[in-house]
Amino acid sequence: MSILALIAQQGELKSSALEAVSVANQIAQKADMQLIAVYIGPPLADQLKRLEGFGIEKIVVFESEAVTYYQNDICVPILQKLVTEFDIKVIIGSATSIGKEVCASIAAKLDAELIQDCIEVDWDDGLQAKKPIFAGKIISDISFTNMPAIISVRPNILPVIRNREGAPEIIKREMPHVPHAKSIKNIVREAKSGVELTEAKVIVAGGRGIGGPENWPVLQELCDVMGAALGASRSAVDAGWIHHTHQIGQTGKVVSPDLYIACGISGAIQHQAGMRNSKVVVAINKDPGAEIFSSCDYGIVGDLFEVVPLLTKEMRKLLS
Amino acid sequence: MKIVVLIKSVPDTASIFKVAEDNKFVVIGNPKFIMSPYDEYALEEAIKVKESVSGEVVVVSFGDENALEVMRTALAVGADSAILVENSDADSFTGKGVSKVLAAVIKTLSPNIIFAGKQAVDDDGCQVPERVAEILGISHASAVTRFELQGLTAEADREVEGGYCTMEITFPALCTVEKGINTPRYPTLPNIMKAKRKEIRKMTLEELNLSADDVRPGLTVNSISLPRQERLLKKLEGEIGAQVKQLTSILREEKIGL
Amino acid sequence: MTIGNIIILVLLSASLSFFSFRLLHLLKLIALGQGALPLDRKAHRIKRLLIDGFGQRRVLKQFSGVGHFFIFWGFFFVSFGTIEGLISSIIPRFSFSFLGDPFYLFMNFGQDVFGLFVIGALLVSLYRRFVIRPVRMEGAFSHTVDALIIITLIFVLLIMSYGMRVIDPKPGWTPVADVLREFIFHGTVSSTSYSVAYASFEWIHHSVVLCFLIYILYSKHTHILFALPNIFLKPDKPLGLIEKLDLEDETVEHFGIQGITDFTKKDLLDLFACTECGRCQEACPAYITGKPLSPKKVILNLKEHLLEAGPALLKKSETEFSQPLYSDVINKDMLWSCTTCYACEEACPVGIAPMKKIIGIRQARVLMEGDFPEEAQRALRNIETQSNPWGLPQQQRGQWAEGLGIKTLAENPDVEYLFFAGCAGSYDQRYISVSKAIAAILQKAGIQFGILGNEELCTGDSAKRIGNDYLAQELAVANIAIFNRYGVRKIITSCPHCFNTLKNEYPEYGGCFEVIHHSDLIVDLITSGRLQPHSRLPVDTKKITYHDSCYLGRYNQIMDAPREVIARLKGSKLVELKRNRENSFCCGAGGGRMWMEEKIGTAINVARSREIIDSGVDTVATACPFCMNMLADGIKQEGRVEEIKIRDIAEIVAEAL
């Protein structure tokens, strides 16, 4: 019986993969199973070394420059074979856009249950996971009653833990040739700075309290540290301090980030209409009576020019 | 061109929940059921494709009778026909079971394209469409942000970590769509009226030759918790520096936005 | 009969045939419209005709209207003489003297005196049109030519008739002619010696009259004929009522106004009654702040379209569709710029309704095409799912009242009043404080009231005025069912939009309630002594003004109550804004504009806020959540938050309790 960790990545090992591997390791230890990992994609070269310390016994590697992208047409049959070959009972991947697609595909092929986007995974005589539903309003604690069991873990939530000795055995295999229906034409990579407001996980927004367009850098720096998108209230837009595309609210964009940090925004209802779906709202405002304090999760009463730079500093410490 | 759209009826995202005795959640008040927002984008994309070439759009859903209203909305927006596999216990099905049900229906339709939302906003399951495609043995692409028909193939963009990629898709294929791919239209009154008179085809699991075993869930819910139904309204206290530290440690502990 | 008589007769018949032919054509065009012309409540209509028509009430609101008043009455008297003259040219010695002396003599006097006034007024109007050039008069070059032709014709006509009267005095006192005669001929004239002059005057006079008859119906001066009927036929319904569409009728193929023939007959009559005076445009907040909408232009574009498309339409069978109005005749920005402030209809001297036409076209855009501004779609979707424009949870609608000791009707239906908090009063933190103030006032005055809490639904005002009558009707029916379930009879509202809808539109669905706006209620409570504010404005309020909400003031004539509330408090110095009461300037939020971006021109709320700032007040009192929000934003944008406070009158009173 073994656990399979999916390294669903594109020529570069990202922390999301390592987090999934960490979870797999933890479960393998608790369930007393061997841990197998699989990588399919362009050559990783010496990056494979970074997979040491997770107690992975074997890494099966299918490398090919031709497969410029992790395609389910190619990888699902491969995974299916591995499942029988190694008697896989649990598959753990990471819940990136691609990772989720792969997990869903293999789950269908194996007729197995799948829980995507888990924020906690445990083994207690069977696999268990916690998963947010209804955009995080509800957390559901679920057990698998059947095997194989498949989960994907939400990126950037769980720690990367290397707690085992020894290097994995690397098994290189030939990439099978699959005539695929879905062919990839090209990959375009975008710079990180242009996070779309509507898709951003974190938004730092500024209002009239910013005082003028010359002060955006104060917020931008926090955005850069947190990988956040910059938003604005209509007041800031109307004053001509920032373009309308940044406006959040009734007549601007409707956003639903995990974290919304409102700086110098009074929290008028027309603004709230655009950010009410944010999971957690942090308000920084110097007026203790500002409306935003009656609809935020955490409020700091203070001058944003003092608070935001401090927050940026703390965040930088935390994230490095 | 035959296009199938998978849609799901979900409680409106502004609903407020509480925990019931049997560890299920319930919506407070009279919940309003809406089409899962990502499905709206999927439907709109399907109608756009239909309008650019001739064809028909069939919406398919699995759910209880609450789904009927949402199916009517889909018809009003521009779907040509609707099939609801009705089951009063639909909520207890997992992605595994639901995808089998939907695949069984779609098999009878043999569409060229299937569109679906990238996730349903109630259970955030993120798997049913891809599973359906795998069961049907057709290719699929998830979280598509642009879809353009080019003769017998289509070109689509999808998000990947740190960017996006463009793919060429040959049919039959399934695409799940990301928000922002289009702007869903507002239904017109004549279409709303027509939709009221259109028949929604109802099917049962038996008709689809699915046994209880086929769709038996392999998961059980141990408990649910409602961490955030309303805003916490917590004003931090102390020196500004201390407040900021407090905030960062909360964000770290609760893994918010990191 | 002399040759002359016969020629006149022939010419007159020709001219009258032309006139009738054209008139018939225009009437046929008007008949292309839907429905019948309203003729109910005749007494009331006649009264309105006397005041607004003959009394020229709305014309006289502006100083320039005095000129028109004289032209109008001059025209009335002069026509009397003209007809008499024409007939006497055919039947010699004909005169209206058989109508009896005092009357006949009075008419002669009128002609004589008003003729002079008209000449004066014409000169002034020439001066205004060509030297002062008010914006509202601006129009195509052809309009100016048109005006010039008409003015010249009337001018010549009057000079000629004076000429004739100087030579051949009419019975009665005709001071102007007498003075002229005295001045030119030093006394009496022998009419025989001047018969050639008299005849030429007469011929010129008659030719002008005949030309005038032909010309009038081809010019913008169709209003001379249609204005009075239009005033008479003006719908006699509450101003704030947008009549519900019959959505159940299976035979109706489309809803709202798509083509020109979808309008009612009265709507089409409007087009010919328009005097192009531009009063509506001058009052229109959209126009004033640089939007492409002008109510006058709406009417003129429609008129032009009807005249152009009309002949073809008359040929086609009735069922055939007329060309769509949207985009060519009324474009997107015109359509969606309207705040439904009602200023245009209030200003119009002849009872024309530009706003209702705009809403009709909106209805077609929304119901038939689903084509309207995206932000507005968002608001309507939110109303559909959570029954408030922001999409906040329906389950939290009643949360504002928690801990205030207010019961819902579900908890206690045995109360006198329902306090309908409205969407803003339930969700907008700023306006919740007004809801609380009203609740406090009611509690203090010992009024038995309850709220609906989470059962309350949006009244549907925005949906209605954006054009989604379907949604508005659903909401109305649902709300009324809830009211009836609790046996509600009296409703207090804080929002003028809720007020207007509940009061003026719900009766169409059988929901007849006594609806009271909080300003009226507070005045009543103070007058009856149930409420005794310790009669002081807050110390920091030295100069206060009141901004009229369109839906309260112009729509429902509630203008005194809010002012009285303020006047009752000692230390108050109420300053009126430049535009106030029925001439008040919109805040920019009505007609669903609250849910849309304002991208063209100056923001209306900023324009109004500037007026407030210029008035030098430190406090603006409002009685509407939208006004409050809009003005707060405008004042913020102008950087005067520190200096100018915005308070609802209820807050001011609650504080003084």
Ligand SMILES: Cc1cc2nc3c(=O)[nH]c(=O)nc-3n(C[C@H](O)[C@H](O)[C@H](O)COP(=O)(O)OP(=O)(O)OC[C@H]3O[C@@H](n4cnc5c(N)ncnc54)[C@H](O)[C@@H]3O)c2cc1C
């Ligand atoms: C039709 C319409 C549509 C609208 N649509 C939108 C919309 O889509 N989005 C939107 O945002 N708004 C919208 N609004 C405007 C909305 O009503 C508010 O006016 C706006 O959101 C207020 O913006 P603000 O909070 O930045 O400014 P303000 O209300 O002026 O608030 C500024 C806040 O900053 C605080 N502050 C000042 N200096 C500092 C400092 N140094 N440190 C910390 N705090 C400080 C102040 O205490 C204050 O609370 C709309 C309004 C209308 C009428």
Ligand code: SF4
């Ligand atoms: S209702 Fe107001 S905004 Fe609309 S056209 Fe008339 S004056 Fe202009």
Ligand code: SF4
């Ligand atoms: S609609 Fe009325 S106010 Fe406007 S130009 Fe015509 S007559 Fe004048």
